[in-house]
Amino acid sequence: MLKFTKQEYQSRVQNVKEKMEERGIEVLLVTNPANMNYLTGYNAWSFYVHQMVVVMLNEEEPLWIGRFMDAIAARKTAWLNHDNILAYSDDYVQSYEKHPMDYVSDVLKERAQDKKKIAVEMDNYYFTAQCYESLKQGLPNAEFVDARGLVNWVKIIKSDMEIEFMKRAGKIMEKGMGDVIDYLNVGVRKCDMAAEIYRSFTSGTEEFGGDYAAIVPLMPTGVDAGACHLTWTDEKYKDGDIVIFELAGCYQRYHSPMSRTISLGKPSKKLEETVKITIEGLNKVLDFIKPGVTAEEAEAVWADNLKKYGLFKESRIGYSTGLNYPPDWGEHTVSVRPGDKTVLQPNMTLHIIPGMYYEDFGVEISEAIHITETGAETLANFPRKLFIK
Numbered sequence: 001m002l003k004f005t006k007q008e009y010q011s012r013v014q015n016v017k018e019k020m021e022e023r024g025i026e027v028l029l030v031t032n033p034a035n036m037n038y039l040t041g042y043n044a045w046s047f048y049v050h051q052m053v054v055v056m057l058n059e060e061e062p063l064w065i066g067r068f069m070d071a072i073a074a075r076k077t078a079w080l081n082h083d084n085i086l087a088y089s090d091d092y093v094q095s096y097e098k099h100p101m102d103y104v105s106d107v108l109k110e111r112a113q114d115k116k117k118i119a120v121e122m123d124n125y126y127f128t129a130q131c132y133e134s135l136k137q138g139l140p141n142a143e144f145v146d147a148r149g150l151v152n153w154v155k156i157i158k159s160d161m162e163i164e165f166m167k168r169a170g171k172i173m174e175k176g177m178g179d180v181i182d183y184l185n186v187g188v189r190k191c192d193m194a195a196e197i198y199r200s201f202t203s204g205t206e207e208f209g210g211d212y213a214a215i216v217p218l219m220p221t222g223v224d225a226g227a228c229h230l231t232w233t234d235e236k237y238k239d240g241d242i243v244i245f246e247l248a249g250c251y252q253r254y255h256s257p258m259s260r261t262i263s264l265g266k267p268s269k270k271l272e273e274t275v276k277i278t279i280e281g282l283n284k285v286l287d288f289i290k291p292g293v294t295a296e297e298a299e300a301v302w303a304d305n306l307k308k309y310g311l312f313k314e315s316r317i318g319y320s321t322g323l324n325y326p327p328d329w330g331e332h333t334v335s336v337r338p339g340d341k342t343v344l345q346p347n348m349t350l351h352i353i354p355g356m357y358y359e360d361f362g363v364e365i366s367e368a369i370h371i372t373e374t375g376a377e378t379l380a381n382f383p384r385k386l387f388i389k
Helices: 005-025 034-042 068-077 100-110 129-138 150-154 160-182 190-203 269-288 295-307
Strands: 029-031 052-054 063-067 085-090 117-120 141-144 242-251 254-263 319-320 330-335 349-352 368-370 376-378
Touching: 005 034, 005 052, 005 150, 029 034, 029 295, 034 052, 034 150, 052 100, 063 068, 063 100, 068 085, 085 100, 085 349, 100 129, 117 129, 129 141, 150 330, 160 190, 160 242, 160 254, 190 269, 269 295, 269 368, 295 319, 319 376
Parallel strands: 029 117, 063 085, 117 141
Antiparallel strands: 029 052, 052 063, 242 254, 254 368, 319 330, 319 349, 349 368, 368 376
């Protein structure tokens, strides 16, 4: 079930080891499921229990450690030798008597890794305070350091096959957004709209079946359209509603996000003008982006365009995206905003989303892009405009 060659996975591990050596890290405990997938291929909905991939400088191959029943999925999806797939028994799960990190500590002791410099992904949804406390108690002779972002920054440069997966996600995005806008109408319940989104994006295209996206459909509406992270209710769409969809095509866990704004009925002058400004600024940013420019320089193009209209946007206008699991398709590396001096490079993939958010309405028109040797290309091709129904 491997999605990439064994050699590609081994190259990824080697790149991570080089970063570990730069930081003086001897053992890396990877608990972010996207990073686990990136290094081993492991792919299952098991991140609600504790699991990890252990990378050791003095061991050629990583370890996968997780729940006993999930070891079956690890043997089927990961490239690892089965001897390096280790499982704790079910009585560790949600127990007040012992913790899965106690098992991890025992594994590291058995492999003489317990007195080394051990790095953990501190700022990570899946690594809890109790994980950290249990590891410190179980490994009193280890030196613990933060590995926040270490694997994330390695995987920010995609391989050609990863880019191909994201382009396939882009094809799913194109079809899905078209289906969604066609289905949208006055009188449709928002929950039924959400169901249509899941139907279309999961079925994908004839060539490429869809995967579940790392974020649920975001679909703020009407006077709440400026509240960009609202989902849905059982209310019906009304004439005059502004509807925003922020969605993502997903293929083998690789994402191609996109936002579009729709007016049910004749749009207001304010909405039309805001859409015009948003598209104008987005186009300028996309034309500007190329290898060698920085994230903050790209944002400045947007900000300078807004100044012409006496406007200002506080939040960032983009971020790195790609391989991920709930609750986010962002990679937690590049942010396109002032102060981010990251130099953009070929085969980075970003979601450029210059949304304009107000108390009584909002506009989102965004593009996921692949940075090529000469500039930026969109992962999906879909009309960049205000849709009116």
